[in-house]
Amino acid sequence: MFRPAAIFIGLRYTRAKRRNHFISFISLMSMIGIALGIIVLITVMSVMNGFDREIENRVFSMWPPLTVTSVTNSISNSHELQTLLLHQPDITAVAPYISGQILITNSGFVSPAMVNGIEPKEEQKISQLPQKMVQGVLASLKPHSFNIVLGEELANHLEVIVGDKVTVVTPQVSLSPAGVIPRFKRFTVTGIFRAGSGFGFDMGLAYINLADAQKLFQMNSLVTGIHASIKNVYAAPSLSLQLAKELAPTARIMNWTDQFGPFFRAVQLEKTTMFMVLMLIIAVAAFNLVCTLVMVVNEKEADIAILRTFGATPRMIMTIFVVQGAVVGVIGTLIGVVGGIALATHVTPIVNFIQNVFHVQFLASSVYFVDFLPSELQAHDILKISISALVLSLLATLYPAWHASRTEPVEALRYE
Secondary structure: OHHHHHHHHHHHHHHHHOOHHHHHHHHHHHHHHHHHHHHHHHHHHHHHHHHHHHHHHHHHHOOOEEEEEEEEOOOHOOOOHHHHHOOOEEEEEEEEEEEEEEEEEEEEEEEEEEEEEEOOHHHHOOOHHHHHHHEEEEEOOOOOOOOOEHHHHHHHHHHOOOEEEEEEEEEEEEEEEEEEEEEEEEEEEEEOOOOOOOOHHHEEEEEEHHHHHHHOOOOOOOEEEEEEEEEEEEHHHHHHHHHHOOOOOOEEEEEHHHHHHHHHOOOOOOHHHHHHHHHHHHHHHHHHHHHHHHHHHHOHHHHHHHHHOOOOOHHHHHHHHHHHHHHHHHHHHHHHHHHHHHHHHHHHHHHHHHHHHHOOOOOOOOOOOOOOOOOOOOOOHHHHHHHHHHHHHHHHHHHHHHHHHOOOHHHOOOOO
16 A cells, blocks of 8 residues: 555655745756757667668668679689579579779770679669669660770769770780780770769779670680679678588678678767767766755655654655656656657758758768768667666666655654
């Protein structure tokens, strides 16, 4: 019977108008502080999730999550290997490729690049390259056409447009009566793509047809390897280990973590650090509850003494003040969650409105990955933040409530 009575008295103390307005003010500030901390934390985490999503989209739209090649960088039984890979339940699509370093020249302009020989119909199954085309179409890479698709920055550097011809020089050489001369071939630019990321795809990549790449690099019917897309890109490391056991010892299995793993780990570390730092805002607001409840306990010493003389146990007294502090934490958390969800879902149009009104640009595409402030609200972030705020609020009530439970009735009523 004591526990419902303790909850009732705790709620009654919360609703009662205190004689000391300063205590009420501190209690209100604690509630507002918790709410503001949660709003800021939800918004910041949502924005970081948005940046994370944009980076992932840009990387995995151009870079395959899994690559299978060999120690000799050439595969003869590519069709058998593709069939074997497609039997893996986690692999959704595969495509053969040939890659090599080249120099592209045009009217005195020279630029190094990585050229990928692909089959356009197969490539669209594992990447979003067809959707990245800003001029021309990927289907223009037909066998023996010697057409080439360039990244936008690479095309601008070479000062070429669709229809121009460029010279591709390979590291391989040919013997002639005049001596050793490098191999080169004229290609027609039939497309330009824009990856829109900060990983150098627009400057360092070019695409030609697979048959043209075989002739350019003198590979006959060989390919460099197989690109594969998988259901869950974060399962690529474990899938690589599994394939390494099933394929021949000469096979080399690479995944996206070999190239971009350190970057994504740095982003994850930044998100974790930001969460811990911003959680201190909520912790400071929660500790204000300690001051509030300590002053409430001092103000209610006579009430505590009377309850003790009526038979209230120390546990009941402690519950009363835990309930009173928890109410402040719960209300602050609810306000913060509602405000955080509202701000996080509208942060992009709000920032765009501010940019349009004051004619400023917070994010420039030439510096950052995007030219807008992305946001992605995730339920597990809201749940984690809410639980953390409630736990901090509850912990802040323990000492004042314990102090109240140790009040001696005789000492408290001596001067009453």
